[in-house]
Amino acid sequence: MENLTDYLKEERSQEWRDQIRKSMKTKERTTRERVDMPEEDPNIRNKSNLEVNRGLEEELAVLEAQRCIDCANPTCMEGCPVGIYIPKFIKKIETRDFLGAAQVLKETNGLPAVCGRVCPQEKQCEASCFYTLKLKKPAVAIGHLERFAADYERNSGKASVPEVGESNGIKVGVVGSGPAGLAAAGDLAKFGYDVTVFEALHEIGGVLKYGIPEFRLPNDIVDFEIENLQKMGVNFRTNFLVGKTASFEDLKEEGFKAFFVGSGAGLPRFMNIPGENYNGIFSSNEYMTRVNLMNAANPEYDTPVISGKNVAVIGGGNTAMDSVRTAKRLGAKRSMIIYRRSEEEMPARVEEVKHAKEEGIEFMNLHNPLEYYADEDGRVKSMKVQKMELGEPDSSGRRRPIPIEGSEFILEVDTVVVSVGVSPNPIVPSSLPDLEITDWGTIVVDKDTMQSKTIPELFAGGDIVRGGATVILAMGDGRKAAAGIHKYIQEKIKAN
Amino acid sequence: MSKILEKEYFSKNVVKLVLDAPEIAKTRKPGHFVIIKIGDKGERIPLTIASSDIEKGTITLVVQKVGVTSAKLLNLNVGDDVTDVVGPLGKATHIEKIGTVLCAGGGVGVAPLLPIVEGFKKAGNRVITVLAARSKDLVILEEQMREFSDEVIIMTDDGTYGKKGLVTQGMEEVIKREKVDLSVVIGPAIMMKFASLTTQKYNITTYASLNTIMVDGTGMCGACRISVGGKTKFVCVDGPEFDAHQVDFDQMLMRLGAYKDKEYAAYQEYLETVETVA
Ligand SMILES: Cc1cc2nc3c(=O)[nH]c(=O)nc-3n(C[C@H](O)[C@H](O)[C@H](O)COP(=O)(O)OP(=O)(O)OC[C@H]3O[C@@H](n4cnc5c(N)ncnc54)[C@H](O)[C@@H]3O)c2cc1C
Ligand SMILES: Cc1cc2nc3c(=O)[nH]c(=O)nc-3n(C[C@H](O)[C@H](O)[C@H](O)COP(=O)(O)OP(=O)(O)OC[C@H]3O[C@@H](n4cnc5c(N)ncnc54)[C@H](O)[C@@H]3O)c2cc1C
Ligand code: SF4
Ligand code: SF4
Ligand code: FES
Numbered sequence: 001m002e003n004l005t006d007y008l009k010e011e012r013s014q015e016w017r018d019q020i021r022k023s024m025k026t027k028e029r030t031t032r033e034r035v036d037m038p039e040e041d042p043n044i045r046n047k048s049n050l051e052v053n054r055g056l057e058e059e060l061a062v063l064e065a066q067r068c069i070d071c072a073n074p075t076c077m078e079g080c081p082v083g084i085y086i087p088k089f090i091k092k093i094e095t096r097d098f099l100g101a102a103q104v105l106k107e108t109n110g111l112p113a114v115c116g117r118v119c120p121q122e123k124q125c126e127a128s129c130f131y132t133l134k135l136k137k138p139a140v141a142i143g144h145l146e147r148f149a150a151d152y153e154r155n156s157g158k159a160s161v162p163e164v165g166e167s168n169g170i171k172v173g174v175v176g177s178g179p180a181g182l183a184a185a186g187d188l189a190k191f192g193y194d195v196t197v198f199e200a201l202h203e204i205g206g207v208l209k210y211g212i213p214e215f216r217l218p219n220d221i222v223d224f225e226i227e228n229l230q231k232m233g234v235n236f237r238t239n240f241l242v243g244k245t246a247s248f249e250d251l252k253e254e255g256f257k258a259f260f261v262g263s264g265a266g267l268p269r270f271m272n273i274p275g276e277n278y279n280g281i282f283s284s285n286e287y288m289t290r291v292n293l294m295n296a297a298n299p300e301y302d303t304p305v306i307s308g309k310n311v312a313v314i315g316g317g318n319t320a321m322d323s324v325r326t327a328k329r330l331g332a333k334r335s336m337i338i339y340r341r342s343e344e345e346m347p348a349r350v351e352e353v354k355h356a357k358e359e360g361i362e363f364m365n366l367h368n369p370l371e372y373y374a375d376e377d378g379r380v381k382s383m384k385v386q387k388m389e390l391g392e393p394d395s396s397g398r399r400r401p402i403p404i405e406g407s408e409f410i411l412e413v414d415t416v417v418v419s420v421g422v423s424p425n426p427i428v429p430s431s432l433p434d435l436e437i438t439d440w441g442t443i444v445v446d447k448d449t450m451q452s453k454t455i456p457e458l459f460a461g462g463d464i465v466r467g468g469a470t471v472i473l474a475m476g477d478g479r480k481a482a483a484g485i486h487k488y489i490q491e492k493i494k495a496n
Numbered sequence: 497m498s499k500i501l502e503k504e505y506f507s508k509n510v511v512k513l514v515l516d517a518p519e520i521a522k523t524r525k526p527g528h529f530v531i532i533k534i535g536d537k538g539e540r541i542p543l544t545i546a547s548s549d550i551e552k553g554t555i556t557l558v559v560q561k562v563g564v565t566s567a568k569l570l571n572l573n574v575g576d577d578v579t580d581v582v583g584p585l586g587k588a589t590h591i592e593k594i595g596t597v598l599c600a601g602g603g604v605g606v607a608p609l610l611p612i613v614e615g616f617k618k619a620g621n622r623v624i625t626v627l628a629a630r631s632k633d634l635v636i637l638e639e640q641m642r643e644f645s646d647e648v649i650i651m652t653d654d655g656t657y658g659k660k661g662l663v664t665q666g667m668e669e670v671i672k673r674e675k676v677d678l679s680v681v682i683g684p685a686i687m688m689k690f691a692s693l694t695t696q697k698y699n700i701t702t703y704a705s706l707n708t709i710m711v712d713g714t715g716m717c718g719a720c721r722i723s724v725g726g727k728t729k730f731v732c733v734d735g736p737e738f739d740a741h742q743v744d745f746d747q748m749l750m751r752l753g754a755y756k757d758k759e760y761a762a763y764q765e766y767l768e769t770v771e772t773v774a
Contacts, residue, residue: 200714
């Protein structure tokens with residue numbers, strides 16, 4: 001870490017940084033209020049696909065950038081899994097060098113417009129900001145500023161393509177095109193490798209495309225960032241399921257020297273309660289895939305989706321929030337969250353819960369489904385729900401929900417989305433008998449290099465290793481693995 | 497993208513397509529399927545790989561027109577591209593030399609049955625195939641089935657061809673006549689349900705290949721889920737073949753109907769707008 005400290009110190013002592021620091025008194029910076037993100041009207045957005053957060057205008061962005069005091073020890077950076085040089089990019093915004101700010105972002109983050117939108121900033125960089133830690137004030141809006149700089153660059157038509165090293169002709173395969181795979185591919189290309197990303201679906205992007213909805217992350221933003229990778233020389237193969245279309249052995253024969261597996265957590269979990277296979281009951285993956293990836297709500301597209309009047313979404317995570325808000329947008333009269341704990345324990349981002357409430361989502365917290373009932377065609381028509389209360393904390397530290405006997409009642413529903421978690425995608429592990437996996441089906445790797453202990457040429461990261469995490473953690477893994485792969489291949493070359 | 501290299505009509509609504517797909521051709525085994533999608537706005541549908549040629553790098557599909565996507569596929573010609581083709585998906589059929597295998601296919605199930613019949617024959621089994629249809633003009637793939645079967649029995653509901661009666665009657669005729677070691681049934685859920693009840697009566701191990709509704713085909717969505725032995729299974733990754741005596745066919749029947757109204761409406765619209773123009 002010494003290098004990094006030195007580097008930060010050197011950069012910070014550059015004249016432009018010095019000047020901008022001195023241009024305003026610290027006191028003036030720290031007494032400012034954090035700027036608010038402008039939002040689309042809840043009653044308009046809940047009937048359309050318009051993006052909820054509208055982004056900061058230039059003036060607001062500069063005002064917010066001025067709040068950052070350019071700390072000598074920027075703790076914020078410790079909270080960013082991809083190590084964005086946060087004060088540097090923010091100070092570039094303050095000097096109105098917006099393109100320069102975007103360039104700083106892209107040194108370590110291939111998807112800044114995505115992360116600026118979907119990162120749980122309040123738990124990451126912003127949780128470690130000086131304002132949060134020491135001043136007990138709202139953090140610098142690092143995420144909003146990141147989004148601003150990335151959007152500015154994209155809209156300017158002057159987007160720069162990160163420099164790539166001289167091609168070394170060595171083939172490396174990336175399995176899965178979610179954020180983990182994309183981050184790994186970007187760094188591997190920068191090191192000069194001949195990178196091919198294999199994706200099972202017909203579109204690149206993983207959960208960014210099939211999961212996170214348009215109103216939070218427009219698809220064309222994801223596409224733009226993918227095009228950047230293509231310009232860096234990364235090859236993409238869609239409709240290619242590694243382990244099925246070709247095995248790892250086949251690919252090794254084709255000359256691939258190492259692999260990064262970022263195959264995600266694909267397998268949806270159900271609760272195994274009576275009636276769960278009735279029609280109109282979906283996993284959130286199916287619901288979101290139909291609507292986001294297949295565009296089912298648009299009559300011009302062939303894939304159908306059931307748009308219910310009374311929709312219940314089971315769960316309290318980000319996926320549940322996305323599903324319930326999607327149901328509202330598909331025209332549901334009642335769109336309800338059914339969650340067995342209280343709002344305090346909800347894993348979803350605070351911002352998403354707030355947005356959902358504004359849009360008219362009903363929250364039935366401390367409720368748990370017991371059984372579903374269907375009409376004569378097998379279409380769900382109602383469900384039995386039980387009320388819960390909170391008991392002692394369990395092993396996760398959250399208070400355990402306990403059923404209240406006799407509190408059951410029947411709720412009318414015609415669509416249910418089960419959003420109670422996912423398990424790791426089993427296709428890669430089941431095609432590699434030697435691969436060490438946990439009882440949960442996640443791949444076991446060294447936590448610094450992301451290398452498998454049993455198959456040295458295989459590295460992995462993202463949800464297939466963590467079981468379910470965030471975009472930015474997946475990207476951090478991808479970057480670590482790219483460095484691990486680089487080291488592994490260079491050592492092998494030296495040994496020969 | 498896969499180019500269509502050959503197209504042959506087996507009947508008005510059934511077509512054989514040979515696609516350029518060298519990677520899939522190399523790894524596929526009997527029982528495997530692909531998911532295809534036509535155009536940017538198309539839906540993803542599963543189709544069994546009927547056969548493949550590793551040298552030519554091709555796979556063969558046999559497609560029956562039942563709705564919008566299958567109709568769009570039938571409308572493509574040699575030289576056209578199928579936008580997306582991914583596979584091979586699912587678990588391969590467990591093919592072994594076991595003795596006498598009774599294969600039964602009906603309706604949409606006859607096409608996916610073909611590679612299984614071929615596989616068991618090539619493994620050295622005696623293969624008897626029962627093909628069922630409502631009437632004569634709906635009997636498909638008879639010739640192809642004969643090539644790999646020791647005997648083909650045809651059953652039609654109205655007696656216009658072969659014997660009059662249901663698929664189960666054809667099956668029972670064989671079971672009563674000789675020892676059957678294994679049975680494979682593919683077809684509409686209702687047909688598989690009764691075929692399965694028939695073999696259960698005689699204690700014959702039976703596999704059913706389930707043609708549920710699918711979206712991704714990689715175990716990600718759960719659209720294809722079905723109850724087998726009281727447990728929820730995903731047909732695309734755990735199947736498509738299961739022990740027929742454990743499958744909840746009533747549930748499967750119900751789940752297949754999930755989009756019936758929408759599919760019917762879309763198909764009518766498609767027929768009116770596209771096929772009348774063509
Ligand atoms: C609805 C929803 C909302 C979310 N919201 C947020 C949010 O707001 N903020 C946040 O930080 N996180 C959020 N997450 C979580 C986040 O999206 C994931 O943690 C992240 O996408 C994991 O990235 P990954 O690269 O590991 O896998 P994925 O994004 O799952 O990508 C894996 C890809 O690999 C492909 N694949 C799998 N197997 C193979 C194979 N054998 N061969 C080829 N390809 C294969 C898959 O098709 C898929 O495209 C959300 C998740 C969902 C589902
Ligand atoms: C593993 C698997 C392998 C298959 N292999 C083949 C094959 O080799 N050749 C072939 O012609 N078909 C096969 N099918 C069936 C094929 O996928 C469907 O016919 C197709 O999805 C119909 O799409 P569509 O848009 O044309 O019709 P839709 O508009 O989707 O459906 C039209 C009508 O067909 C019914 N239907 C829809 N899907 C199915 C289904 N899966 N099974 C039975 N009825 C259905 C619907 O209820 C509806 O009434 C297979 C299915 C599976 C799951
Ligand atoms: S990538 Fe995420 S964690 Fe890192 S600075 Fe941006 S918003 Fe914060
Ligand atoms: S900790 Fe906060 S104030 Fe300090 S450099 Fe980082 S963002 Fe700026
Ligand atoms: S088709 Fe999606 S899980 Fe099987």
